[in-house]
Amino acid sequence: MINPRTIAKQVAYADVATQASQVQKQQADVDAQNAGLDTLSTSISDFETAVDGLNDPENGVVVNTATPSNDSVTASANSEAQPGTYTFYVSQLAQTQQDSFAMADDTIPAQGTVTLTMGDTAMDIDLASADGDGDGYLDGNELVDAINDSDENPGVTATLMKTDSGNTIMLSSDQSGAASAFSVSVSGNSDLQSAVDTTGQTLSSAQDAVIHLGTADGPQISSSTNTFDDVIPGVSMTFSEVTTDEPVTLTVAQDTSASQAQVQVFVDSYNTLVDTIDDLTDVGSGGSSGGVFAGDAGLKSLSSQMNQIVHADYDGKSIVDYGITLDSNGHLTIDSTAFNEAMKEDPEGLTNIFVGDDGMIAQFDDLMDTYTNSSDGIITTRQQSLDDKQDKIDSQTDDLKQTYEQDYERYLSEYTNTMIEVYSMKMSMAAFG
Numbered sequence: 443m444i445n446p447r448t449i450a451k452q453v454a455y456a457d458v459a460t461q462a463s464q465v466q467k468q469q470a471d472v473d474a475q476n477a478g479l480d481t482l483s484t485s486i487s488d489f490e491t492a493v494d495g496l497n498d499p500e501n502g503v504v505v506n507t508a509t510p511s512n513d514s515v516t517a518s519a520n521s522e523a524q525p526g527t528y529t530f531y532v533s534q535l536a537q538t539q540q541d542s543f544a545m546a547d548d549t550i551p552a553q554g555t556v557t558l559t560m561g562d563t564a565m566d567i568d569l570a571s572a573d574g575d576g577d578g579y580l581d582g583n584e585l586v587d588a589i590n591d592s593d594e595n596p597g598v599t600a601t602l603m604k605t606d607s608g609n610t611i612m613l614s615s616d617q618s619g620a621a622s623a624f625s626v627s628v629s630g631n632s633d634l635q636s637a638v639d640t641t642g643q644t645l646s647s648a649q650d651a652v653i654h655l656g657t658a659d660g661p662q663i664s665s666s667t668n669t670f671d672d673v674i675p676g677v678s679m680t681f682s683e684v685t686t687d688e689p690v691t692l693t694v695a696q697d698t699s700a701s702q703a704q705v706q707v708f709v710d711s712y713n714t715l716v717d718t719i720d721d722l723t724d725v726g727s728g729g730s731s732g733g734v735f736a737g738d739a740g741l742k743s744l745s746s747q748m749n750q751i752v753h754a755d756y757d758g759k760s761i762v763d764y765g766i767t768l769d770s771n772g773h774l775t776i777d778s779t780a781f782n783e784a785m786k787e788d789p790e791g792l793t794n795i796f797v798g799d800d801g802m803i804a805q806f807d808d809l810m811d812t813y814t815n816s817s818d819g820i821i822t823t824r825q826q827s828l829d830d831k832q833d834k835i836d837s838q839t840d841d842l843k844q845t846y847e848q849d850y851e852r853y854l855s856e857y858t859n860t861m862i863e864v865y866s867m868k869m870s871m872a873a874f875g
Contacts, residue, residue, distance in 0.1 A: 505700035523676030554630025619666025
């Protein structure tokens with residue numbers, strides 16, 4: 443038996459089939475272009491992430507190392523470090539100040555004031571207010587908490603230590619160096635003053651680290667910590683031992699292999715972006731359909747501009763001078779021998795190419811911004827156009843659905859009525875049979 447619903451569906455779909463096919467093709471085109479823009483955006487973002495770190499005067503493409511003659515010093519060198527050999531004599535290391543005094547619980551009345559002074563800063567502790575349990579006596583924990591919790595603390599940490607002789611209060615400057623020296627005074631509490639006077643000890647004195655250039659008689663250099671920055675420009679040194687024998691020697695040198703590895707990051711990222719653009723704009727051949735933006739002049743222009751940037755001169759130097767050239771596929775390659783030779787002669791020239799507001803990386807940033815800028819970038823503009831197309835497709839789809847539903851209901855009603863009439867006629871004819 444013929445089902446009127448099936449017939450109504452078939453006929454109603456036939457009414458919209460041609461338009462539906464067109465809309466489906468439009469949707470496929472929009473989906474493909476959206477995917478293409480996503481691929482391009484991701485590739486540009488990956489490129490910028492990979493190479494932006496190279497535009498750094500201190501940690502850019504030129505890599506230097508700092509190698510000490512023994513384990514008493516650790517050192518690092520940035521891109522600006524001046525290669526050479528440097529000798530240092532360490533006469534003393536930086537220290538924090540540590541003082542201690544004994545303090546038995548429930549023997550010191552909660553009265554008077556303790557003053558901690560560091561430089562021009564003083565902190566007064568009201569001992570009556572420090573008596574947390576209100577028993578009229580000062581416990582070690584109460585004094586420690588009062589010192590550590592004070593908003594006026596100049597940079598001293600108090601610790602309650604358990605020793606063989608009982609409770610000991612240890613006071614430590616938070617920072618090393620002579621400027622962190624502090625003093626303790628007591629007023630209005632003779633018992634606490636007596637404890638400080640009779641049991642107090644200076645465990646270590648605040649002092650700067652002191653080194654000398656060359657030998658013990660060489661020019662002196664002081665630091666509040668054991669780390670010395672920019673004594674040698676671009677070099678950080680941390681000393682852990684006083685010199686007892688031979689002075690420590692530090693050798694700063696270029697690491698050409700590491701520098702080439704830094705440049706290789708740029709080369710690989712550049713080549714990946716070039717491949718992405720080529721795939722998206724491929725016009726196809728031998729029956730292949732090509733890329734989603736086949737022959738797109740705007741995207742081809744990106745490749746052309748990238749080519750111009752890498753071929754430009756920067757302060758009289760170009761990447762070609764360092765053995766970095768383009769092959770027939772538009773890919774950058776590095777000739778290691780040429781790179782090493784150029785780095786021996788002029789490492790600063792490589793920095794000038796990559797680093798600075800007018801350097802190659804900055805030029806690439808400006809170029810990529812014309813595509814990725816969220817306000818008026820080329821990708822943003824194209825995405826807005828695709829969004830407009832998607833809105834039209836959605837509207838057309840809704841109209842087609844509505845047309846289909848209306849036609850389906852009309853055809854269903856017509857075919858149902860026809861079936862009823864046919865059935866009625868058959869029944870009437872059967873009555874006369």
